[in-house]
Amino acid sequence: MKSFIPWIGGKSLLAKKIAAEFPNDLGRYIEVFGGGASVLFSSEKYAKIEVYNDANGDLVNLFRCIKYHREELQKEIRYYLNSREMFGDIRQKLSCMGFTDIQRAAMFYVIVKTSFGGDARSYGCFSREIKTDNFADIEKRISSVEIEHKDFEKLIKQYDRPDALFYCDPPYHTTEDNYSERFSEADHYRLNGVLTALKGRFILSYNDDDFVRGLYKDFNIQAISRKNNLSSGQFK
């Protein structure tokens, strides 16, 4: 199954390759920088305990609304059109308070789906309808997934056990501004510190640059090429 949203840095093209590296004795699987959760959706189940997490509150609210209020969310989305004007209106509204969780989730879904590359910032100019027919399958897949909204360090420390696998796909080094949540150079070091002290295991996706290679020089690194010729590394 594919994710229901496009997301910057989403791993839909690499999901199967990444999952092929997972050990098969997992007690818990934790997607730390969840985004569109392409890796989670690429399998029916990885472990008895599964966790999705992201620091972006609107994104987490969308996942929670599909999990708990799927039909109401679908009804709410029906009222939206794919148009530049509506896109601009929603962008403004999302910066205001006073909406219900379902209203916010519907607006967020619409701007992610109609934006360029899922960036939720620039209108994508595609004439396609805003569909929700895959929501029932998405609801089923995440029905037993714990959905968290935490900074990565707190989340990792909370779920760390010897039988845990953390899949980490942080904002790439030097392209951190693509996301609404600030991620600094210090956060890359902080992530390295937390992963180095783990009781469980981790797989980490990153862009291939000298800074990242230096930070993870003591780990097993596999270089993977993607179709767009950018390369990214996996660290275990």
Ligand SMILES: C[S@@+](CC[C@H](N)C(=O)[O-])C[C@H]1O[C@@H](n2cnc3c(N)ncnc32)[C@H](O)[C@@H]1O
């Ligand atoms: C590269 S994207 C993840 C893409 C995801 N693997 C997919 O397939 O769609 C990185 C994500 O990290 C999230 N993020 C940024 N800072 C974070 C933090 N401090 N803790 C947890 N998540 C964070 C962003 O909101 C973004 O969704």
